[in-house]
Amino acid sequence: MGFKIAIAGATGNVGREMLNILAERAFPVSDVVALASSRSVGTEVSFGDKTLKVKNLETHDFSDTDICLMSAGGSVSKTWSPKIGAQGCVVIDNSSAWRYDADVPLIVPEVNPDAISGYTKRNIIANPNCSTAQLVVALKPLHDHAKIKRLVVSTYQSVSGAGKDGMDELFNQTRAVFVADPxxxxxxxxxxxxxxxxxxxxxxxDGYTKEEWKVLAETKKMLDPKIKVTCTAVRVPVFIGHSESVNIEFESEISAEEARDILRDAPGCQVIDKHEDGGYITPYECAGEDATYISRIREDATVENGLNMWIVSDNLRKGAALNAVQIAELLVNRRLISPRLAA
Structure with a gap:
């Protein structure tokens, strides 16, 4: 018997990607329901070789649903996630609505899987910000080895992080440049x-943006509250894939070669780091991929025990949809939930 899964926000970029990834990874489903607002009811979305008609989130009965992957925005999640959780359905929320709630675990499975047991307090699990997710995947194995003291992060974030409207704006403006339109x-x-x-x-x-604060707060919550973090977040004209330039100061000595070896063996990480033309990863190449890619690993001579690196990942996948599905897999693999219909 499989699990009944609901996708809230199924017509958006991340919602559609959630459906794709559930099918790709052969998640054990008995039924999948696509949900969105009333204006999207009847819209068709794909799930594997099936076509699903979108239903209304506000009228859906979750009493027989096991997991709801929520990607409908923070205000919708604030209203509906507690109601859905109260019906016994576990909500895995992609918005920022619950990330900083002490009673809601914030999870990246490669980083802090044991924290997932705290989901029973609200029946809600939070997915981190897209830029934080890929960052902590790369930092966790290094932190375990040499303990991180301080991080300086500069993000180069694609327009898909702003949704379909962001992607459309980049496309329309680029076309306008070439045809000399306003x-x-x-x-x-x-x-x-x-x-x-x-x-x-x-x-x-304080002059920082909320996106920059998210990187600080979420890294501390998932990795270590003692780490000092500062961030500058930048939007770049790339459709898919977030990039990050990261400067790390450690408590213990660690060489660039040691870091490469550690990251090559770390879950979710892929090291592409040759000191030659093209010996690194770019967001164009990571689009559609699950891994967090790390390049340009080198020692920083300006601080004791310092490293620099370049981190790239598909923000719609590891930064959002893939991580949510991996959280659902963690629930199933650890036997924290069982199909309600079977019961």
Whole structure:
């Protein structure tokens, strides 16, 4: 007997990717239900070789559903995740709504799988921010070996992190440049085509943006609250794939060669690091891939026990949909849930 799975926000970029990944990884399902707002009811989405008609989230009965993969935005999750969890269905939420709640585990399976047992307090599990997910996958094995003291992170985030509207804006602006049409900006604060924007999410009182704060708060929650973290988040004209330049200061000595060896053996990591033209990974090459790729590993001579590295991953997969499905797999593999219909 398989599990009944609901996808809330099934018509969005991440929701569609969740459906693809459930099928690709042969998740043990008995039934999959695609859900969205009332305006999307009747829209068709694909699940493997099947076509699903989208149903209304607000009228769906979750009493016989085992897991809800929630990718409908923070405000929707704030309203509906507690209601769904109260019906006995475990919610794995992709928004930022629950990440900082002490009673909700924030999970990257390669990093802190044991924390998942805390989901029973609310029946909600949080998926981290896309840029944090790939970051901590690469940092965890290094932290275990030499203990990280301080991180300086600069992100280069693709427009798909802003949803379909962000991707459409990059496409439309790029086309407008080549045909000399007027360029208008609606999703982003400035033109994104052939440009970079050092601003993601809202500004906070200290001058950092909410996106930058998320990297700090989530890294501390999942990896180690003692790590000092600072971040600059930048939107770049790339459709899919987030990149990060990361400077790490460790408590103990660690060489670049040791770091390469550790990361080559680490779950979810793929090292591509040759000191030659093209001997590194770019976001274009990581699109559609599950791994977190690490390149440009080198020692930083300006600090004691310092390393620099370049981290790239598909933000729609490991940064969102794949990680959510991996959390669901963790629930199943650890026998933390069983199919309710079978019971």
């Amino acid at each position: 360029i208008s900006s609606h999703k982003f604060t400035k033109r994104i085509a052939f440009n970079v924007i050092p601003h993601i999410d809202v500004f906070m009182e």
